[in-house]
Amino acid sequence: MKTEAAISVKDLRKVYSTRDGSITSLDGVTFDIKPHEFVSVLGPSGSGKTTVLKIVAGLEKKTSGEVRVEGRDVVGPQRKIGIVFQVPALMRWRTAIENILLPSEVLRIDKAQARERGMETLRLVGLGDFANKYPNELSGGMQQRISIARALAHDPSIMLLDEPFSALDMMTRNQLNIELLRIWSDRKQTSMLITHSISEAVFLSDRVVVLGARPAKVLEIVEIDLPRPRTPEMRVSKAFIEIVDHIGRGIGLEYA
Amino acid sequence: MSSSESVWQWFKVLTTLISLVLIWELSCRLFEIPQFLLPSPSSIVMRMIEKPMLFVVHGWYTLYETFAGFIIAVLVGLLAAAIIIIMPSVRDVLMPILLIAQLVPKVAIAPILLVWFGYGVAPKIVIAFLVAFFPIVVNTANGLMAVERELLDLGRSLEASRWQIFWKFRMPSALPELFSGMKIAITLAVIGAIIGEFVGGDRGLGYLIIIANQELDTPLAFAALVVISIGGIVLYGAVELLERLLIPWGQPIPQTQAAS
Numbered sequence: 001m002k003t004e005a006a007i008s009v010k011d012l013r014k015v016y017s018t019r020d021g022s023i024t025s026l027d028g029v030t031f032d033i034k035p036h037e038f039v040s041v042l043g044p045s046g047s048g049k050t051t052v053l054k055i056v057a058g059l060e061k062k063t064s065g066e067v068r069v070e071g072r073d074v075v076g077p078q079r080k081i082g083i084v085f086q087v088p089a090l091m092r093w094r095t096a097i098e099n100i101l102l103p104s105e106v107l108r109i110d111k112a113q114a115r116e117r118g119m120e121t122l123r124l125v126g127l128g129d130f131a132n133k134y135p136n137e138l139s140g141g142m143q144q145r146i147s148i149a150r151a152l153a154h155d156p157s158i159m160l161l162d163e164p165f166s167a168l169d170m171m172t173r174n175q176l177n178i179e180l181l182r183i184w185s186d187r188k189q190t191s192m193l194i195t196h197s198i199s200e201a202v203f204l205s206d207r208v209v210v211l212g213a214r215p216a217k218v219l220e221i222v223e224i225d226l227p228r229p230r231t232p233e234m235r236v237s238k239a240f241i242e243i244v245d246h247i248g249r250g251i252g253l254e255y256a
Numbered sequence: 257m258s259s260s261e262s263v264w265q266w267f268k269v270l271t272t273l274i275s276l277v278l279i280w281e282l283s284c285r286l287f288e289i290p291q292f293l294l295p296s297p298s299s300i301v302m303r304m305i306e307k308p309m310l311f312v313v314h315g316w317y318t319l320y321e322t323f324a325g326f327i328i329a330v331l332v333g334l335l336a337a338a339i340i341i342i343m344p345s346v347r348d349v350l351m352p353i354l355l356i357a358q359l360v361p362k363v364a365i366a367p368i369l370l371v372w373f374g375y376g377v378a379p380k381i382v383i384a385f386l387v388a389f390f391p392i393v394v395n396t397a398n399g400l401m402a403v404e405r406e407l408l409d410l411g412r413s414l415e416a417s418r419w420q421i422f423w424k425f426r427m428p429s430a431l432p433e434l435f436s437g438m439k440i441a442i443t444l445a446v447i448g449a450i451i452g453e454f455v456g457g458d459r460g461l462g463y464l465i466i467i468a469n470q471e472l473d474t475p476l477a478f479a480a481l482v483v484i485s486i487g488g489i490v491l492y493g494a495v496e497l498l499e500r501l502l503i504p505w506g507q508p509i510p511q512t513q514a515a516s
Contacts, residue, residue: 058413077414089409
């Protein structure tokens with residue numbers, strides 16, 4: 001028996017028309033994400049992986065193909081989706097907790113209830129003591145954690161993460177990878193992570209969808225059968241390195 | 257900036273000003289410059305002490321015109337900027353018209369405004385409004401447009417209404433720009449009011465300067481100038497104070513905190 005996919009992308013095409021003619025960004029991308037699964041979409045820069053995310057989020061229109069979220073065709077933005085962007089995109093005029101409360105304000109959720117849940121989410125990302133700080137008083141890593149908390153605050157069933165750690169240094173990045181896993185195992189939201197880091201994708205995911213260079217097609221979908229919970233030590237294990245190497249060769253061959 | 261640094265800052269400004277005034281005073285006495293050419297600071301101060309009510313009464317009119325023109329400029333400027341942002345199709349039409357309106361020399365149309373609005377406070381308020389309006393529209397529109405793309409995407413993904421996007425996302429991010437426009441506008445509004453008083457009327461500090469010039473009472477003219485400058489600085493300071501109260505996030509933060 002097959003469970004219904006939380007996110008289902010079938011034969012997705014995206015063509016941009018520019019002054020110099022049309023550019024095919026996505027050329028028949030197909031993959032599924034099951035409920036509560038953590039899947040990464042991996043690809044070289046400019047491969048249109050962010051476009052996949054935006055189309056799933058309903059922020060951009062597809063050219064053709066089928067995109068369904070929880071069984072429904074995507075026709076526009078959906079509140080059941082929380083998004084974490086490449087940049088923290090925090091409102092600098094709001095404190096940490098006020099930033100986290102923004103979605104519930106827009107969605108007109110009861111204030112007291114939202115605040116309680118907001119604080120809980122803030123503690124979940126490890127920033128319970130920083131509720132009343134403004135973004136410019138926090139480090140880049142902390143800001144990105146707040147933006148993760150903001151995406152989680154209204155308890156969406158699906159999380160879309162668009163290269164959320166790419167602007168951070170390696171140490172912060174690895175640390176936030178572990179944090180993200182901890183948060184994910186707490187909330188179990190269906191998650192789709194866009195990344196160009198192979199080791200990040202392998203470390204976090206149940207499966208990795210590997211995209212080729214533009215026009216992007218799915219080269220391969222790799223099952224990551226490393227045990228959970230994942231620990232930092234796994235990053236140097238033989239199994240881990242073999243998977244990373246395998247995916248790397250896959251992308252490398254495409255360039256040859 | 258720590259408080260001891262800002263005290264030092266003020267100390268430097270004040271000592272420089274006092275030195276300049278002293279040099280001015282001494283030169284006037286030493287070279288026996290006639291008062292109608294360049295009055296000494298002491299004679300200007302004497303003029304102010306002799307008839308303080310003169311400056312209070314005329315000063316109040318100028319302040320009233322300036323402030324009224326400024327407030328109308330802020331309200332209309334905000335509205336225009338909002339329209340430009342919410343209806344992009346209007347922008348292409350409105351911006352050139354605003355630019356043309358800005359390029360018309362206000363001094364040249366002041367006499368016409370007097371014909372239209374009479375000799376009372378109305379034409380002065382209109383001129384103050386006209387000169388103060390433009391920086392507010394341009395700055396606010398820029399601020400409203402400068403919202404991060406990702407923030408707007410976030411708003412859309414939450415299915416926020418146009419209204420919510422404007423008030424929750426665009427307006428707060430435009431506040432610092434609005435205030436920098438307001439700081440330029442308040443100083444321009446003072447000039448606008450004075451121009452209006454120059455051209456016609458029988459009240460205000462600008463009128464006082466015209467009278468003083470006609471009677472070769474240069475100390476009086478200078479005294480009026482001093483009052484105008486002080487008033488302008490106070491108004492500017494008031495806008496800045498309001499800015500600090502309304503946008504605490506725009507303030508520079510102490511070094512120790514920023515570094516961590």
